[in-house]
Amino acid sequence: MVGGASQAKVVTKRPGSRLNARRNGFSGIIIYVVVIGAVVITAIPVLHILALSMSGREAVLARKVTLIPRDINFNAYTSVFMDKSMQRALGFSVTLTLTYTVFAMMGSILLAYPLCKARLPGRSWLMLFILVPMYFSGGIIPEYLWIKTLKLVDRPLSLLLPVLISTYNTIILRNFFGSIPPSLEESAMIDGAGDFTVLTRIVLPLSVPALATLSLFYAVTRWNTFADVRYYINSTQYYTLQMKLYQVVFNSTDTEVNMLEGGRNAVLSDTIKSAAIVFATAPILAVYPFLQRYFVQGVMIGAVKE
Amino acid sequence: MAPSLPATARRSPRDPLLKRVYRSRMLYLMLALPLVQYAVFRYAPLAGLQVAFKNFNMFKGMWASPWVGRTVFREIFGNPKFWLALKNTVALNALDLLFGFPMPIILAVFLYEMRSLTVKRVSQTILYLPHFLSWIIIGGIVTQIFGSAGIANQIASRLLGRNANFLMDEANWTIVYVMVGVWQSAGWGTIIYLAAISAVNTDLYEASEVDGCGRWRRIIHVTLPCITPTIVVMLILRLGQMVAIGFERPYVMANDMVLNVAEVISTFVYKMGLRNARYSFATAVGMFGSVVNMVFLLAANFGAKRLGEDGLW
Numbered sequence: 001m002v003g004g005a006s007q008a009k010v011v012t013k014r015p016g017s018r019l020n021a022r023r024n025g026f027s028g029i030i031i032y033v034v035v036i037g038a039v040v041i042t043a044i045p046v047l048h049i050l051a052l053s054m055s056g057r058e059a060v061l062a063r064k065v066t067l068i069p070r071d072i073n074f075n076a077y078t079s080v081f082m083d084k085s086m087q088r089a090l091g092f093s094v095t096l097t098l099t100y101t102v103f104a105m106m107g108s109i110l111l112a113y114p115l116c117k118a119r120l121p122g123r124s125w126l127m128l129f130i131l132v133p134m135y136f137s138g139g140i141i142p143e144y145l146w147i148k149t150l151k152l153v154d155r156p157l158s159l160l161l162p163v164l165i166s167t168y169n170t171i172i173l174r175n176f177f178g179s180i181p182p183s184l185e186e187s188a189m190i191d192g193a194g195d196f197t198v199l200t201r202i203v204l205p206l207s208v209p210a211l212a213t214l215s216l217f218y219a220v221t222r223w224n225t226f227a228d229v230r231y232y233i234n235s236t237q238y239y240t241l242q243m244k245l246y247q248v249v250f251n252s253t254d255t256e257v258n259m260l261e262g263g264r265n266a267v268l269s270d271t272i273k274s275a276a277i278v279f280a281t282a283p284i285l286a287v288y289p290f291l292q293r294y295f296v297q298g299v300m301i302g303a304v305k306e
Numbered sequence: 307m308a309p310s311l312p313a314t315a316r317r318s319p320r321d322p323l324l325k326r327v328y329r330s331r332m333l334y335l336m337l338a339l340p341l342v343q344y345a346v347f348r349y350a351p352l353a354g355l356q357v358a359f360k361n362f363n364m365f366k367g368m369w370a371s372p373w374v375g376r377t378v379f380r381e382i383f384g385n386p387k388f389w390l391a392l393k394n395t396v397a398l399n400a401l402d403l404l405f406g407f408p409m410p411i412i413l414a415v416f417l418y419e420m421r422s423l424t425v426k427r428v429s430q431t432i433l434y435l436p437h438f439l440s441w442i443i444i445g446g447i448v449t450q451i452f453g454s455a456g457i458a459n460q461i462a463s464r465l466l467g468r469n470a471n472f473l474m475d476e477a478n479w480t481i482v483y484v485m486v487g488v489w490q491s492a493g494w495g496t497i498i499y500l501a502a503i504s505a506v507n508t509d510l511y512e513a514s515e516v517d518g519c520g521r522w523r524r525i526i527h528v529t530l531p532c533i534t535p536t537i538v539v540m541l542i543l544r545l546g547q548m549v550a551i552g553f554e555r556p557y558v559m560a561n562d563m564v565l566n567v568a569e570v571i572s573t574f575v576y577k578m579g580l581r582n583a584r585y586s587f588a589t590a591v592g593m594f595g596s597v598v599n600m601v602f603l604l605a606a607n608f609g610a611k612r613l614g615e616d617g618l619w
Contacts, residue, residue, distance in 0.1 A: 027520065027521040027522060028419075028421065028521075031416045031419050031420060032420070032425075034412070034413075034416050035413065035416050035417060035420060035425075035426075035429050036425075036429070038413060038429075038433060038492070038493070039428075039429045039432045039433060041489070042432050042433055042435065042436060042489065042493065043432055045447050045451055045489075046435075046447070048450075048451060048457060049446075049447055049450055049451075052450060063455070063457070063460050065457075066457060107339070107340050107343060108340075110336040110337065110339060110340050111336075111337060111340035111341075113333075113336060114330075114333035114334070114336050114337050115337075117330070117333060119326070119329075119330065120330050120333050121323060121326045121327050121330060126337065126341070129341070129344065130344055133344065133348035133349070135600050135603050135604065136596055136597075136600045137348065137351075137352075137596060138351040138352045138354055138355055138592075138596075139355075139575065139589065139592030139593060139595070139596050140553075140572070140575050140576060140579060140580070140588070140592055141354065141357065141575065141579040141580075141585055141588045141589040141592055142351045142352065142353070142354025142355050142357065142589060142592075143351045143354070144579070144580060145351075145354045145357065145368060145585065146347075146350055146351040146353075146354055161343070161346075161347060162347045164343050164347070165340055165343055165344070194332055195330075195332035195333050195336070196332050196336070199336075220438060223440070224438075224439075224440035224441075224442075225440075225554075226440060226441065226442050226554050226558075227552075227553045227554055227557075230553075230557075230576075231576070231580060242440050242442045242443075243442075245442050245443065245446060246442050246445075246558070249442070249445065249446040249449060249450075250445070250449070250558070270450060270455065273446065273450060274450060276446075277443055277446040277447060277450070280440075280442070280443055280446075281439060281443050284438050284439065288435065288438060291438060292430075292431060292434055295434075295438075296434075296497055
């Protein structure tokens, strides 16, 4: 049982600096070359897409664009931003993600807190109950048939309810709750506080970093997930941004997609597709600096077990 | 722990069960809604598995459709496309393991050895990024780069003098698929190893220094042996997922030209079930995959626990 916070810092200490002082020879160069090589390989595809999205249509068709945009213009972005169906997909994705994150967090808290209490009768059975579906699930078709039975097909609720609680995230949270010293809660209970008061007044305020981490876990997962939209949603009004992007990149003969370029061209240009990719990536990039810090912590909290 | 409990007597396990349950009523109340979610959306759909043993008729509904015993399973086991999807699933996972597994370890060791913290931090920031991109975004990037009009083909045709259809050719497609997997996950995978390395006792490094170890020998004789338990557990957990494959990555990357290598269980089930409405067939395929996957997962978890680790949870 180790508190998440103490484990959360990943690797700041290195082999003693005295050791390092002598070591910057040939081996040091190899290490830098490999790591920086990996960084460059990671970055290049993204930079290429950025360059494509800002280049002129002709330059792209003539295959003149590599990492530096040619005939720089932002027409593609204007088209993507002004497109009604893009705006609608963005709006729907934002709403869906926020709603999902709020309810998923509430669900995880309500599930994780009781399960971290050793005094809860039947706790191990309840744990088993939530763990079994991680090992065995019905699979796509039984789940689809069930969603259909519930009349949720082609409704936004089908993207919220079935994935409402992540067992994995809940167990991370449970471990974090379990690392809070029990004496804090006990003194509150002697003062007459019930379980609910202890949760809201003591446990949750102490868990803000873990809660932030898990909210981001949930938000990013919902933002990026595409499979359930593919399975359950038919109406374009409930297309998430990912689904919309899928249509733009892989189904560019679709009439609605084609309107992105005013229907002028039979096939969408790579410039427009690239701009759409950047458009869908931008929100993730915007929150990425926060994400990175919290996600690394989250992985470590998850690695800490009782 | 007992002495710190001021109300030890009140919590004595000798209290009758009902009394303890009553005392925890608030906790059960909290659990109620989440447990309903599990029951309704994780357990109830299991009833749909009966479709695998029935001749499912959408109009009759799953309960009224007639039982057909193992007919559907006989049908899928006699279907070469099913075996192909199973083979591809295992093959792509094996390639992912072969090329994707060592990369994070190498990167983590090297990142740890970097002297400049600034360079290291910037490197980590960039290396982690692909983990946060959806498969649709990654798939979009891949088609833009490796598609027939993409830059990769352009470079290849200049070097080889002929067009290399990266996404249309089965071997090339497989290479791209595996490369993209490494690209997406290598950086993120370093976190767990970096944590393991940072937990290594620095006395060991100093001792190796005294013994005259250079950097490479330190890596081989100190760092790697110290993180071997982590490596083994990660390997076992990966092996537990050998028959599990997500839907999005193969779905987004595949195209009709390469289905011989790209059709996997998840995409096969989706096509047979939701596109072609062959519900019984698709359910049986999915169920077969789920059962095999469960066996693998349980075995992997058992293996990890035997090694004194905590397994998945």
